Amino acid sequence: MGMKEAYEKKLQAQLDEWSAEIDRLKAKADSQEADAQLKYYKEIEELRSFQAAANNKLVELKDSSDDAWEDLKAGMDSARDSLGHALRSAASRFK
Template sequence: MSNREAYEQKLRAKLDELQAEVDKLKARARSAEADARIDREEEIDRLEARREEMRKKLEELRHSSDDAWDDIRAGAERAWDSLSEAIKSARNRFK
């Protein structure tokens, strides 16, 4: 397996983990009171939109040329870091 394939596989696994985390946050949001539930659902919608952006980055990586791969990978890593921070922040607020 090439470094590129290993990286793509790692990113796919991270996206799966992220989806599991979003599902947990959804469950917490459903158990919240009405006002808090609305806020949490809106935040979950934002997280899911960012997750979709990450999925698109993964697709770009998969279809990129060798020359463009490093640049796209750097962008994907920045997007992943930002998304990870957003998930941590949401997890802390949903306690």
């Protein structure tokens, strides 16, 4: 397996893990009272936006040539970091 494929696989696993975490946060939000639900749903919507951006970057990366993928790596890393930070921040407020 080449470096590009290994990187893609690692990213996909991380995004899948975070998707499951967002689903768990949504389940917590579903069990809250109406006012708290609205606040949590807004945060979940923001997380889903970060998630969509990261998934789009991953698709770009997968579609890139072996020569061009390194150029896309920085954008992917940034999207991944943004999603990870937002998820950690939201998770701390959901407790």
